[in-house]
Amino acid sequence: MFAEIIxxxxxxxxxxxIDTNSSWxxxxxxxxxxxxxxxxxIKDQRDQILNSLKLAANRSSLVIITGGLGPTNDDxxxxxxxxxxDSELTLNTNVLEKIAYYFENKNLEMLDVNKDQALLPxxxxxxxxxxxxxxxxWFEKEGVVYLSLPGVPxxxxxxxxxxxxxxxxxxxxxxxxxxxxxxxxGIGESYLAKLIKEWEQNLSVDQISLAYLPSPGIVKxxxxxxxxxxxxxxxxxxxxxxELNYLIPNYIYGYNKDTLESVVGDLLRKKSFSLSLAExxxxxxxxxxxxxxxxxxxxFKGSVVAYSDEIKxxxxxxxxxxxxxxxxxxKEVVEQMAIGLTKKFNTDFGLATSGIAGPTGGTKEKPxxxxxxxxxxxxxxxxxxxxxxxxxxxxxxxSSLSALNMLxxxxxx
Amino acid sequence: MFAEIIxxxxxxxxxxxIDTNSSWxxxxxxxxxxxxxxxxxIKDQRDQILNSLKLAANRSSLVIITGGLGPTNDDxxxxxxxxxxDSELTLNTNVLEKIAYYFENKNLEMLDVNKDQALLPxxxxxxxxxxxxxxxxWFEKEGVVYLSLPGVPxxxxxxxxxxxxxxxxxxxxxxxxxxxxxxxxGIGESYLAKLIKEWEQNLSVDQISLAYLPSPGIVKxxxxxxxxxxxxxxxxxxxxxxELNYLIPNYIYGYNKDTLESVVGDLLRKKSFSLSLAExxxxxxxxxxxxxxxxxxxxFKGSVVAYSDEIKxxxxxxxxxxxxxxxxxxKEVVEQMAIGLTKKFNTDFGLATSGIAGPTGGTKEKPxxxxxxxxxxxxxxxxxxxxxxxxxxxxxxxSSLSALNMLxxxxxx
Numbered sequence: 090m091f092a093e094i095i096x097x098x099x100x101x102x103x104x105x106x107i108d109t110n111s112s113w114x115x116x117x118x119x120x121x122x123x124x125x126x127x128x129x130x131i132k133d134q135r136d137q138i139l140n141s142l143k144l145a146a147n148r149s150s151l152v153i154i155t156g157g158l159g160p161t162n163d164d165x166x167x168x169x170x171x172x173x174x175d176s177e178l179t180l181n182t183n184v185l186e187k188i189a190y191y192f193e194n195k196n197l198e199m200l201d202v203n204k205d206q207a208l209l210p211x212x213x214x215x216x217x218x219x220x221x222x223x224x225x226x227w228f229e230k231e232g233v234v235y236l237s238l239p240g241v242p243x244x245x246x247x248x249x250x251x252x253x254x255x256x257x258x259x260x261x262x263x264x265x266x267x268x269x270x271x272x273x274x275g276i277g278e279s280y281l282a283k284l285i286k287e288w289e290q291n292l293s294v295d296q297i298s299l300a301y302l303p304s305p306g307i308v309k310x311x312x313x314x315x316x317x318x319x320x321x322x323x324x325x326x327x328x329x330x331x332e333l334n335y336l337i338p339n340y341i342y343g344y345n346k347d348t349l350e351s352v353v354g355d356l357l358r359k360k361s362f363s364l365s366l367a368e369x370x371x372x373x374x375x376x377x378x379x380x381x382x383x384x385x386x387x388x389f390k391g392s393v394v395a396y397s398d399e400i401k402x403x404x405x406x407x408x409x410x411x412x413x414x415x416x417x418x419x420k421e422v423v424e425q426m427a428i429g430l431t432k433k434f435n436t437d438f439g440l441a442t443s444g445i446a447g448p449t450g451g452t453k454e455k456p457x458x459x460x461x462x463x464x465x466x467x468x469x470x471x472x473x474x475x476x477x478x479x480x481x482x483x484x485x486x487x488s489s490l491s492a493l494n495m496l497x498x499x500x501x502x
Numbered sequence: 503m504f505a506e507i508i509x510x511x512x513x514x515x516x517x518x519x520i521d522t523n524s525s526w527x528x529x530x531x532x533x534x535x536x537x538x539x540x541x542x543x544i545k546d547q548r549d550q551i552l553n554s555l556k557l558a559a560n561r562s563s564l565v566i567i568t569g570g571l572g573p574t575n576d577d578x579x580x581x582x583x584x585x586x587x588d589s590e591l592t593l594n595t596n597v598l599e600k601i602a603y604y605f606e607n608k609n610l611e612m613l614d615v616n617k618d619q620a621l622l623p624x625x626x627x628x629x630x631x632x633x634x635x636x637x638x639x640w641f642e643k644e645g646v647v648y649l650s651l652p653g654v655p656x657x658x659x660x661x662x663x664x665x666x667x668x669x670x671x672x673x674x675x676x677x678x679x680x681x682x683x684x685x686x687x688g689i690g691e692s693y694l695a696k697l698i699k700e701w702e703q704n705l706s707v708d709q710i711s712l713a714y715l716p717s718p719g720i721v722k723x724x725x726x727x728x729x730x731x732x733x734x735x736x737x738x739x740x741x742x743x744x745e746l747n748y749l750i751p752n753y754i755y756g757y758n759k760d761t762l763e764s765v766v767g768d769l770l771r772k773k774s775f776s777l778s779l780a781e782x783x784x785x786x787x788x789x790x791x792x793x794x795x796x797x798x799x800x801x802f803k804g805s806v807v808a809y810s811d812e813i814k815x816x817x818x819x820x821x822x823x824x825x826x827x828x829x830x831x832x833k834e835v836v837e838q839m840a841i842g843l844t845k846k847f848n849t850d851f852g853l854a855t856s857g858i859a860g861p862t863g864g865t866k867e868k869p870x871x872x873x874x875x876x877x878x879x880x881x882x883x884x885x886x887x888x889x890x891x892x893x894x895x896x897x898x899x900x901s902s903l904s905a906l907n908m909l910x911x912x913x914x915x
Binding site: 103107108111160270283374375384392393395397434435449482 | 512513514515516517518519520521522524525526527528529530531532537538539540541542543544545550557572573610613615616635654656681683691692693695696713714715716717718722724779781785786787788789790792793794796797798799802803804805806807808809810812813816817846847848860861862893894895896898
């Protein structure tokens, strides 16, 4: 059986909002062994909603709809659902009470448009929303299950975790889909493919499928096996991952949900090391990555975003003559930044970046994309020069990943 | 006429990659007056691709396909396109030369899988890709135009900007769609809707449609008018925006592409003020936002991410007794952070945050979500307490936006 997702909202079609709901729902479905076959984004418009529901019902047993349930006037989803499910809006006093309580609790006045959110199709089962005022709805029609959920990701996810997913699992989950993802940094997609060509060919013998998922600075390898015996599937996948670890040990930094920042964090915690950062071209991006990990205060002491030479001197004790002789983007300066940093913050490790993110600031000798990264640690300081491309956004992301990977390598020594 | 977008890739359906291509293409189409009616994400699978192409051709005059053109083995899009367009893969020597040059230029070896990327359907027009090795393709069949583009956003965008969009514009652009977006911070969707109810009702008289687009900390209002005379449409929209500025002046921080960080940056530059940051709970997120704006070094001197009390004391001159008496998350400490910062970095303005992002660290008096923000400037220091929710990610984002908005308000004084 297949599931599919319909996301409703003009903002998705004119590019003002990126649809992150579908990806999250897809991941959840995949986790309980349901395959999502289609994701469709459409306007908040009667005909499109009705047509998409009909089309989905012909292909799938489960249809998850998000969006179009807000309190304001541009949402007509609820009326259209009534038409499709041959229903009518009736006041759900239970829901109204909860909405009233929601506003009381926040010390906010309940408006008429909020009260209207307790008007729900009479033949749906309500999926409670404790984070907002738009209820989730569960419908069944001719053997197909439909969930309609608010588009606000935070509310949608809450309803799914607490009410939607457990019911979907109970109703549909059968065969198992086992995925495992290997995460690599430092090698491009086609080079990786060449290195692991034979290994990849063997996968199909064992009916494991492979996908290459490239993103800036990272290539993920997703292995998928489908069958009845979850343990056996996992064992088969693990066997191939062991082989991969033998083939390309230096490029693999983690698996599944691992991120470079979480892997580095775990290593620091395990070894009781502390970390500080000095970011020039990465402008806070590494600090943002590190602090996105809850509990990072165990090892992360702080960061200096040193955007001016003045700050590099006063806060990081970089000698002015060094900046004059070698330039701010140089081996000498970035190493001094990393060393100065560990002293200033009194940490075991210091990670420093200095580069030209672009689009302006490049020269012939040091074009846009030139980045120096240094790691200072108990054993001394190491540094490396990278040459990335012309896109500011990509340069910041790839520099941050490369810096974290350099630190990871040092921590593994 | 309608356009639609088909994005191909298992990774989109199992939630490993968020589809950002559709949103970007939607925005471009909207900019040249073409309405995207559907976005569909499907697997890299023959039947699904063929069915989706047929369905799209029945509804739309322009179909833009991304993904499925990578050099590795999980991509079967090109073969399926051959089937659909009654074509066959032939070697394009011109493209092969360019691929060879691409690798030569990067000092990389050209692999066989890369050479295969010069195999293209004989009846497509090639849209050159100077950023990678997968060419874009332009097909026409029974009056419908199809573009097939690689899935890597950086390459797809390059091909579109240089080759795809100009041709699409020439071929299809007719009536004008004029959009303008008003960006607000500090008020929820339903309260905003109540405040501007009458104004909203008048919009429809002038055939302007309105959409509320909420995201954490921000509600965007998008006004849309469709017609022939672009100038007149814009004039009508501007009239209503002037009225809105009269109704809710304190909540509006910008329009269209404006972000809080770009607006604050413009104000700082205009007034020749410099800025430094001290981030505790926001952990580098504000620095990342500020430095995402190219040219920010004109006004941004740097930032300290002060994750430990020790750093707050040593780098920002916060008195230890203050932290002991009032706690790190307090009016007293955050104000000292902001003042200490302006001295340390020698800047006109200092922006400081201290709070409990969660999920751990909350107490009864200071629950998770409690955040103090201070702005120190030439006229002294102001501070404010905020109480957000339980989600770490949301707390960091909303705290960062609130801090930038406080700074904006001070800069406007």
